[in-house]
Structures are given as structure tokens and as C-alpha cells.
Amino acid sequence: MATFLYKLGRLAFRRRHFVALIWVALLTLAGVGAASAPPAGTTSFSIPGTEAQKAFDLLEERFPGAAADGATARVVFKAPAGEKMTDPDNKAAVEKTVSDLADGSEVASVADPYRGNAVSQDGTIAYASVKYDVSGMELEESTKDALEDAAEQARDAGLTVEVGGDALQAVPHTGATEIIGIAVAAVVLVITFGSLVAAGLPLLTALIGVGIGVSSITALASALELGSTTSILAMMIGLAVGIDYALFIVSRYRAELAEGREREEAAGRAVGTAGSAVVFAGLTVVIALVGLAVVNIPMLTKMGIAAAGTVAIAVVIALTMVPALLGYAGRRVKPAGAKGKLLGRGRESADQATEKSEGPKANLGTRWARFVVRRPLAVLLLGVVGLGAAAVPAASLELGLPDDGSQPTSTTQRRAYDLLSEGFGPGFNGPLMVVVDAKGSDAPQQVFTDVSDEIKGLKDVVAVTPPQPNKGGDTATITVIPDSKPSSVATENLVHAIRDAGAGIEADTGAETLVTGSTAMNIDVSQKLNDALLPYLILVVGLAFLLLIVVFRSILVPLKAALGFLLSVMAALGAVVAVFQWGWLSGLMGVEETGPVMSMMPIFMVGVVFGLAMDYEVFLVTRMREAYVHGEQPSEAVVTGFKHGARVVTAAAVIMMAVFAGFIGSSESMVKMIGFGLAIAVFFDAFVVRMALVPAVLALLGKKAWWLPKWLDRALPNVDVEGEGLRTLGDDGKDEDRELVRTT
Numbered sequence: 248m249a250t251f252l253y254k255l256g257r258l259a260f261r262r263r264h265f266v267a268l269i270w271v272a273l274l275t276l277a278g279v280g281a282a283s284a285p286p287a288g289t290t291s292f293s294i295p296g297t298e299a300q301k302a303f304d305l306l307e308e309r310f311p312g313a314a315a316d317g318a319t320a321r322v323v324f325k326a327p328a329g330e331k332m333t334d335p336d337n338k339a340a341v342e343k344t345v346s347d348l349a350d351g352s353e354v355a356s357v358a359d360p361y362r363g364n365a366v367s368q369d370g371t372i373a374y375a376s377v378k379y380d381v382s383g384m385e386l387e388e389s390t391k392d393a394l395e396d397a398a399e400q401a402r403d404a405g406l407t408v409e410v411g412g413d414a415l416q417a418v419p420h421t422g423a424t425e426i427i428g429i430a431v432a433a434v435v436l437v438i439t440f441g442s443l444v445a446a447g448l449p450l451l452t453a454l455i456g457v458g459i460g461v462s463s464i465t466a467l468a469s470a471l472e473l474g475s476t477t478s479i480l481a482m483m484i485g486l487a488v489g490i491d492y493a494l495f496i497v498s499r500y501r502a503e504l505a506e507g508r509e510r511e512e513a514a515g516r517a518v519g520t521a522g523s524a525v526v527f528a529g530l531t532v533v534i535a536l537v538g539l540a541v542v543n544i545p546m547l548t549k550m551g552i553a554a555a556g557t558v559a560i561a562v563v564i565a566l567t568m569v570p571a572l573l574g575y576a577g578r579r580v581k582p583a584g585a586k587g588k589l590l591g592r593g594r595e596s597a598d599q600a601t602e603k604s605e606g607p608k609a610n611l612g613t614r615w616a617r618f619v620v621r622r623p624l625a626v627l628l629l630g631v632v633g634l635g636a637a638a639v640p641a642a643s644l645e646l647g648l649p650d651d652g653s654q655p656t657s658t659t660q661r662r663a664y665d666l667l668s669e670g671f672g673p674g675f676n677g678p679l680m681v682v683v684d685a686k687g688s689d690a691p692q693q694v695f696t697d698v699s700d701e702i703k704g705l706k707d708v709v710a711v712t713p714p715q716p717n718k719g720g721d722t723a724t725i726t727v728i729p730d731s732k733p734s735s736v737a738t739e740n741l742v743h744a745i746r747d748a749g750a751g752i753e754a755d756t757g758a759e760t761l762v763t764g765s766t767a768m769n770i771d772v773s774q775k776l777n778d779a780l781l782p783y784l785i786l787v788v789g790l791a792f793l794l795l796i797v798v799f800r801s802i803l804v805p806l807k808a809a810l811g812f813l814l815s816v817m818a819a820l821g822a823v824v825a826v827f828q829w830g831w832l833s834g835l836m837g838v839e840e841t842g843p844v845m846s847m848m849p850i851f852m853v854g855v856v857f858g859l860a861m862d863y864e865v866f867l868v869t870r871m872r873e874a875y876v877h878g879e880q881p882s883e884a885v886v887t888g889f890k891h892g893a894r895v896v897t898a899a900a901v902i903m904m905a906v907f908a909g910f911i912g913s914s915e916s917m918v919k920m921i922g923f924g925l926a927i928a929v930f931f932d933a934f935v936v937r938m939a940l941v942p943a944v945l946a947l948l949g950k951k952a953w954w955l956p957k958w959l960d961r962a963l964p965n966v967d968v969e970g971e972g973l974r975t976l977g978d979d980g981k982d983e984d985r986e987l988v989r990t991t
Contacts, residue, residue: 248526248966249519256518256570260511263571270455270568277459280466294544297771298746302682302763309684309722317355318386320377320414322348322398323663324360325407325670331370332360340404345375347397353390355380372670379414391415398659411651411663411676428909432490432902439898440497444579448497448572453489456564460485460557477550479910479918483925484855485557487906488532488862491899492565495521495866497580498895500573504582514570520873521866522566523966527798528865529562531791532858538787539854542779544772547847551854558858612893616886616942623946630939634931637818640825646777647734647843648769652676653916655840668732672709677733677766678726681745683714685758686721694758695723701748702727707741733766734843742767773846780850787857788812797963798865799872801953807944808864811936816856818935819928820849827920836911836923845917848924856928863900863937867892871945872953881949885942893938900933 259266294300324341326332332341341360349357360366360373367373377394379386391414398408429450436446464478499521503513536558539551573580609617619626654661667675683698685691695714703711707730714723727745731737742762749760788809795805823844825831830841871888879887907929910922945952955963 249523252522252526252566253515253519255566256522257511257515259518259567259570260514260574263574266567266571267575270459270564274455274459274462277462277466281462284466285469294768294772294775296543297768297775298761299763299768299771302680302761303768305682305684305722305761306724306763309717309719310724317381318379318412318414320379320394320410320412321374321663321667322377322394322401323372323374323409323411323666323670324401325372325666326370327405327407332366332373333370336404337406340401340406341373341375344397344401344408347400348375348377348394351379351390351393353379353381353386367670369670372666374667374670377412377414386414407666409659409663409666411660411667415660426909428905428907429486431905435898435901435905436490436494439494439894440501440580442579442581444576445497445501445581448569448576448580449490449493452493452564452568452572453486453561455568456489456561457482457485457557460553460560463556464553471549473549473553476917477553479913480550480921481554481557483907483910483918483922484532484536484554485561487903488529488558488859489561489564490902490906491862492525492529492561493569494899494902495525495895496565496569497573498583500570501580501583502891504580510573510577514573518566518570520869524865524869525562525565527794527966528862529558530794531861531865532558532855534790534794535787535854535858538783538790539850541783541786542776542850544775544847547851554855610890610894612889612891612897613886615893615938616889619939619942620882620885620946623943626939627943627947630935630943631814634814634818634935637931638814638821640821640829641817643828644820644824644849645736645828645843646773646846646849648772648846650676650733650765650769652732652734653840653842661840672728672730673732673735674707674709674729674738677738678728678764679742679745679762679767680764681725681727681749682761682763683723683725683758684721684761685723685756687757690756691716691721691723691758694752694756695725697756698749698752698758698760699725701752702745705741705744705748707731707737729766733769738766739770742770769846776846776850780853783850784853787854791857791861795861795864796955796959797966799868799953800955800960800963801872802955803948803952804868804945807941807952808861808868811864811940812857812860812932814940815860815928815932815936816852818931819852819856819924820844822927823848823852823920823924826923837919845920847917848920851921852924852928855925856932859903859925859929860932860936863896863933864941866899867896867937867941868945875953881952882946885945889942896933896937900929903929903933 324332326337330337345357345359348354355378358376360375365374394410394414398410401408433446433450436449437443440446460481461478464473464481496517500513500517503516533555536551536555540548651660651664664676683695685694688694699711699714702708708727709730710728712726714725716723729738729741745762753759792805792809795808799805826833826836827838828841828844833841867888870892871884874884874887875881904926907922907926911919913919
């Protein structure tokens with residue numbers, strides 16, 4: 248592989264005009280496609296194999312035209328202090344609002360609070376339920392404006408009015424902190440390279456890759472039903488890995504220049520060595536993201552595949568466009584150690600003068616590696632204990648999906664949620680819909696009554712509405728109001744209790760009882776994600792483990808990489824629990840409401856963090872193996888790997904943390920939590936696991952770290968990530984380049 252990539256790097260360097268033209272054309276094509284594509288429609292959120300989804304499908308079949316997936320809104324009214332909602336003036340204002348809402352072209356129905364018993368017992372709060380023909384993402388802006396205007400008119404009448412539900416669902420935005428993250432990345436690159444040109448290359452190529460990826464997602468959003476979160480995730484991961492992969496290759500290019508090679512040769516060798524690490528690092532990320540399909544939640548699968556596509560683009564750009572741009576930059580990209588105009592202005596530095604008189608001065612990475620090699624056991628124990636302490640909060644992990652109760656208190660959805668809790672109890676925000684299928688029963692009406700009576704006798708039930716049968720009389724819906732809020736353990740227990748009671752009724756009558764609704768759906772999603780976590784972990788870690796065996800030609804190094812990852816991901820989950828569930832530093836992170844951790848967070852972090860962690864593992868340890876293969880002792884190879892790789896890996900980690908942390912400013916709680924979780928996971932993995940535990944373990948293992956059974960060594964393909972095959976190539980490489988041109 249190293250030889251092929253070496254030829255590709257030289258070809259891209261020489262044919263830079265052609266390479267740049269191709270990528271600019273692809274970016275333009277993707278941009279035109281995104282601009283001309285129809286707006287994204289509804290994003291179907293289906294969870295195959297769950298009871299809630301089965302009930303939802305049954306509703307669509309037995310209650311045709313009911314728009315089961317249509318948007319809903321609850322317009323909540325509160326009377327001024329000392330007044331009641333039944334007072335004539337307040338009642339007139341509410342009835343006018345209901346009348347105005349009913350005139351909307353997309354409105355299916357509006358329930359008058361005075362006819363539907365939707366006034367609180369103390370008479371101070373009432374609500375009107377609005378149901379639409381289409382989903383929240385498909386609603387016309389004029390319909391949303393009409394809803395807000397109607398609420399505003401009621402406010403003018405002296406009432407407190409808030410609107411909940413998904414009718415006002417908005418596309419999440421990431422905020423200004425995303426730009427700050429990119430700015431931090433730029434500063435780190437300038438400090439690392441000492442040159443604006445060299446620093447600009449990784450940023451430029453990453454932005455081009457993300458532009459192509461996100462534009463392609465936008466162009467396909469309507470056809471593939473991709474949600475807005477999909478493009479945000481692709482942007483988040485694409486920026487991080489795009490900058491890092493280009494950083495790895497530019498750093499190796501400068502190191503090759505420092506060894507006296509010509510620029511074209513240096514570009515080829517940089518792509519042949521660092522590019523090999525980039526390919527395998529990218530493969531681990533792609534495996535982790537595509538592997539999300541095993542969860543069998545279509546939305547999560549689409550997010551993973553879209554993000555994986557963006558990562559693949561970042562890899563190809565790093566292998567082709569980076570050497571092409573290095574060709575354009577020419578002498579403006581200095582060899583490693585040389586001072587550019589930005590920082591050194593061509594003058595001899597104090598360090599250079601010292602080197603002339605006393606010999607080369609060891610860099611920080613070298614000094615740190617020597618320290619770890621001298622005290623490996625102490626460093627190992629300290630790192631493991633520290634990560635273990637950070638992981639302690641993960642033992643209290645509570646999972647759930649966000650609802651209006653997790654929205655900031657500044658939003659009307661959250662204020663409507665609080666008003667409904669005040670007037671009707673916390674469980675009113677998470678009603679359960681029980682669907683009774685009595686098609687095989689001889690007395691459907693009696694079955695409906697029996698189910699209703701059975702539910703009334705359960706613990707934590709506040710109210711049960713009379714059964715509402717369909718036209719055929721064989722299916723009915725029953726609404727159950729819990730006593731607890733939607734995300735509570737008590738509500739989850741109630742869902743299971745209703746299902747257990749339904750199983751007994753089915754055994755006696757043959758009628759099937761199903762529980763659905765947003766609350767039940769969230770519970771089923773959480774359970775499905777929990778059940779899929781272990782198989783997913785085995786699949787992703789297993790495949791990546793096999794891949795790393797091929798890369799490092801070792802058993803213990805990939806095993807150590809996997810165990811280190813588990814430590815870092817558990818510590819990161821502990822930090823997420825501490826901030827988003829316990830409320831530590833919540834003000835600093837902009838978390839206005841603590842609560843359960845998003846259900847998909849553990850499995851998502853396992854996938855993404857594993858892929859990203861392997862980036863640093865591959866880049867850092869391949870340098871060590873390269874030194875070991877070339878004859879150095881194991882402890883010396885560890886020091887050499889840090890000498891050449893520590894500065895780059897540190898810069899890459901800081902950049903990745905900055906990019907992820909930039910998404911903490913998102914208005915979407917899921918994006919905020921993912922941004923924080925990934926940023927803290929990169930910190931733990933890069934600076935504790937890869938920078939401390941990895942050299943400590945390798946120092947303790949010595950030559951055993953690189954042991955591989957002979958039969959397995961013969962069976963494995965030789966991918967030559969270390970670039971050993973490049974030693975046989977001359978510095979001109981022209982024959983090989985011509986051969987690559989012919990084959991491509």
C-alpha cells in the first residue's frame with residue numbers, strides 16, 4: 248500500500264492543476280445539487296420490531312385518514328392572577344383563538360377546551376389541542392405564523408399563552424461557537440507549523456471535503472428522508488477528521504523535507520507513510536459509523552452512513568488534494584524545524600544556536616516518552632485510576648429521549664410544558680395511547696371495557712379516557728394519563744405494567760393490547776439501543792481489531808488499543824452524566840435543564856469515539872513500529888515515535904476537541920450533548936490513553952508487544968504501513984509514476 252500511495256502522492260503533486268480542478272468541480276456540482284434540490288420533507292422515525300411501532304402501524308391501517316403522523320400543537324392558556332379561564336372575557340378570547348386556528352388550510356381539527364374538559368380543576372389553566380394533516384417538518388411557514396399570531400392575539404387580551412408540541416419544530420442551529428472552534432483549530436495549526444500557508448492547507452482541504460459532503464447530503468435529503476441532524480453530524484465529524492488527516496500528511500511532508508528530499512519526493516513519501524496511516528484510521532471510523540446499522544433504527548443508520556461518506560471524502564482529499572496544494576505552496580511550506588517568516592522571520596533562533604554548539608535539543612514529546620519509559624508502572628496505574636474515577640458517574644446513567652421538558656426555559660414549548668404540569672399534573676405531558684385490537688374477539692366492546700377497567704386499577708394512573716372505537720368497531724384507542732413525568736422511571740414501569748396486563752387479557756380473549764405514543768416510543772427506543780450495544784461493540788471492535796492486527800502485525804498492540812478505548816469511552820460517559828444528568832458545570836455548558844442522558848449517546852459514543860481513537864493509535868504507533876522495524880530497540884522505538892508524532896497528535900487532538908466543543912452551542916440538545924461527549928472523549932483518549940497508557944504498556948511489554956504467531960504472519964497480507972518498501976525506490980520515481988498514470 249505504501250508504494251501505491253507514494254506513487255499517488257507524486258502524481259498528485261505533479262498533476263496538481265488536474266487534481267485541483269477535479270475537486271473544485273465536485274464541490275461546484277455538489278453545491279449546485281444542494282441549491283436546486285427540493286426542501287427536505289418529513290423524516291420518518293420508525294423503530295422496526297418494537298411494540299410502539301406495531302401499534303402505530305395498526306392505527307394507520309384501522310383509522311385511515313386520521314393522520315396519525317400529523318403535527319400537533321397544544322395552545323396553553325393561563326388566566327391573570329385572581330381570575331378564572333371560565334370568566335366571560337377570558338372564555339371569549341380562547342374561543343376566538345380556537346375559531347382562528349380552525350380556519351387554517353392544514354388544520355385537521357381543533358379541540359375547544361370548554362367542550363373537551365380541558366380546563367384545570369382550579370380553573371386557572373386551559374388548553375386547546377390542534378391537529379394538522381402533515382408532519383411538523385412539512386408544515387408551511389404560513390401555518391406556523393398563523394399559530395403564533397393566534398397565540399399573540401390571546402396574549403393581547405391579557406392571557407398568558409404558550410404553545411407546545413411539534414408544530415413549531417425548528418431546524419437546529421449550531422451557534423457562533425462552531426466558528427470559534429474552527430478559529431481555535433486555525434491558531435493551533437499556525438503554532439504547530441509556524442506558517443500561515445502550511446496552517447491553511449488542512450483547513451482549506453477540510454472545508455472543501457465538508458462542503459462536498461454536506462452539500463451532497465442536502466441534495467439527497469428529500470429523496471432519502473435525511474433529517475437536519477444528519478448534516479450537522481457529518482459536518483462535525485468531517486471537519487475534525489479532515490483537518491487531522493491533512494495535518495498528519497503535511498507534518499510528514501515537512502519531516503521529509505528536513506531530511507533533504509526534493510519536494511515532489513517528500514510529497515510522495517508523506518502520502519506513502521502518513522497516508523497509509525490515514526487510510527487505516529479512516530477505515531476504522533467508517534466501520535464504526537456504518538456499523539450503527541446493526542441497531543436497526545433507520546434514522547441512526549442514515550446518520551452513520553452519511554457521516555461515514557464524509558469521512559471517506561476526507562481520506563481521499565488528504566491523499567490527493569493535500570499533495571497537490573503542497574505543490575502550489577512550493578517553498579512557502581518550510582522543512583520541520585525551520586522557522587518561517589511568521590514566527591522566525593528567517594533569523595537564527597536561540598534553539599538553533601544551541602543545537603550548533605551542544606547538539607540537537609530533545610523536544611517535549613521525546614522528554615515525555617523517556618519519562619514514561621523510565622516509570623511505566625507508575626504512569627499506567629495513575630492513568631487507569633484517573634480514568635476509573637472519571638467513569639464513576641456512569642454507574643448512575645439514566646437513559647431517555649429529549650422532550651419539551653428538556654428545552655430551555657426561554658422557549659414557548661418549555662413554558663407550555665410547565666403550565667400543563669402545573670394545571671394537570673406532570674404526566675399530562677406524556678400521555679400513553681393504548682390500542683386494543685379486538686378483531687379476533689366475539690365481544691369487542693366488552694374487551695374494550697375490560698382493558699379500560701384493568702388500566703384504571705394500575706398504580707401511577709391519574710386518568711383513563713373512555714375507549715374510542717374505529718368505524719369497524721374492531722379496534723379502539725384509550726388514552727392513559729400517568730401520574731409521573733414522561734422521562735421518569737415510574738412512567739416506564741407503568742408502560743410495562745399495561746403491557747403485562749394486556750398479555751393476560753390476550754390469553755383470555757384473543758384481543759391484543761399495544762401501548763404507543765411518544766413516551767412509549769421513547770421507552771422502546773431506549774430498550775432497543777441498550778439491547779444492541781453489546782452486539783454493536785463486538786462487531787465494531789472485532790472488525791477494527793482484525794484491521795489493526797494487519798496494520799501493526801501484532802496481537803497485543805490492537806488488544807491494548809481496544810482496552811484503552813473502553814477506558815476512555817467509560818470516562819467520557821461519566822463526564823456526560825456529571826454534566827447533563829447531575830448538573831455539574833451545567834451553566835458553563837449552557838445546559839438549562841438536567842435529565843436523562845439521550846438514549847443513543849452510549850452506542851453513538853462507542854462507534855464514533857472508537858473510530859477517532861484509532862486515528863491517534865494508528866498514527867502514533869505506526870511511527871513506533873516503523874522505528875522498530877528499522878532496527879531500534881522497543882524502548883527506543885517508543886521514544887522515536889513520540890519524537891516525531893507527539894506534537895502532531897497533540898495538535899490534532901486539540902483541533903478535534905475545539906471542533907467538537909464548537910457544537911456545544913447548538914440549540915439542539917442532542918447535538919450539544921454529542922459535541923461535549925466527543926470533545927471530552929478525545930481529551931481522555933488522546934492525552935491519557937494514547938499519550939500515557941500506550942507508551943507505558945509498550946515499555947512494559949518490550950519485544951512481546953510486537954509478537955505475532957508465524958502462521959498468522961504468513962497468512963496476513965503485507966500492507967506495509969511503515970513504508971519499508973519505499974527504501975527500494977529512487978528519489979526520482981518517474982517510472983513508477985508513469986505506471987500509475989497508465990493504470991489509473
